[in-house]
Amino acid sequence: MEGVLVSAATGVMNSVLAKLTAFLGEEYKHAKGVRDDLVFLQSELSTMNIVLQKLADVDQLDELSKDWRDRVRDLAYDIEDCIDLSVYRLRGGSSAGESGLAAKVARMAKKIGAFRQIARQIQQLKARVVEVSERRNRYTLHGLVPTSLDAASSSKVDxxxxxxxxxxxxxxxxxxxxxxxxxxxxxxxxxxxxxxxx
CATH class of the missing domain: 1.20.5 (Single alpha-helices involved in coiled-coils or other helix-helix interfaces)
Known part of the structure; x- marks a missing residue:
């Protein structure tokens, strides 16, 4: 059962990483601060995905690992929603039928507003990623209580x-x-x- 949940989390993570990579390539070429935040998110999520894959090999997860896995999965869903909504805001939602200077200015103003809103959401997601990572480190009892990751790395058969x-x-x-x-x-x-x- 635990492996299924971890596999579900890694599946979501793979989808999010692919969307982040595509989003980085096309939308935020000139918005350096937002691009840096997206690169940070991509890097963190990639590392979290590796840890989730290690957790998939563990038979019994400890409570801390279960909580972290669930938070990472929820975070991945939220990031995916943010990317999908951002793509919609930047591409769709504009009235392409209208032409003229006033329509172009209105579309540009709408796009700038969307960029600002997306930048705020990405910064909030970045803060959540940092929080989830720090929380896991803060509450891990290094060496005192074996964790699921310890079991995954030491599960070799003698x-x-x-x-x-x-x-x-x-x-x-x-x-x-x-x-x-x-x-x-x-x-x-x-x-x-x-x-x-x-």
Missing amino acids: VRLCALWTETKHLVGIDGPRDDIISRSDRAGFVVSGSDAA
């Missing part, structure tokens, strides 16, 4: 564990120590049971 599940008659080099333990327990009066004990 090859020596296979020996624990092998039958004793197939193990090499244990006959001497096994026989020694059995003889000591016999002398002490302990009852030894098992198919190999004799």
Whole structure:
């Protein structure tokens, strides 16, 4: 179940990153401050997407990771909505049928107003991205409580564990120590049971 939610979050994130890349290329060529904020958002979301992909490999997420995943997913949806609305405001919504100087001035004024509103929204989204990232760092108990990311990075299987599940008659080099333990327990009066004990 957790993997499905994380996968849903990474799916949204991939869509948002693609839209941000396209939006960066076409709309904000000359608006440097807004472009810098969009580049920051793209960079942060790309890193968050990598972390979400790592979380997808974890069987059980801790509560902090669940909360962070949900916040990042909501943030990705909000950024996607902002981009879609911005594209609509900048391209659509204008009355293309009207021509003349007054209509051009009205469209230009409307576009400038849209740019300002979009810039404010992007700054608010940037602040939320920073807040989500800082909150996770602030409340992570480094080394004290294992987190889902710790589990994801340390979930490699130790090859020596296979020996624990092998039958004793197939193990090499244990006959001497096994026989020694059995003889000591016999002398002490302990009852030894098992198919190999004799």
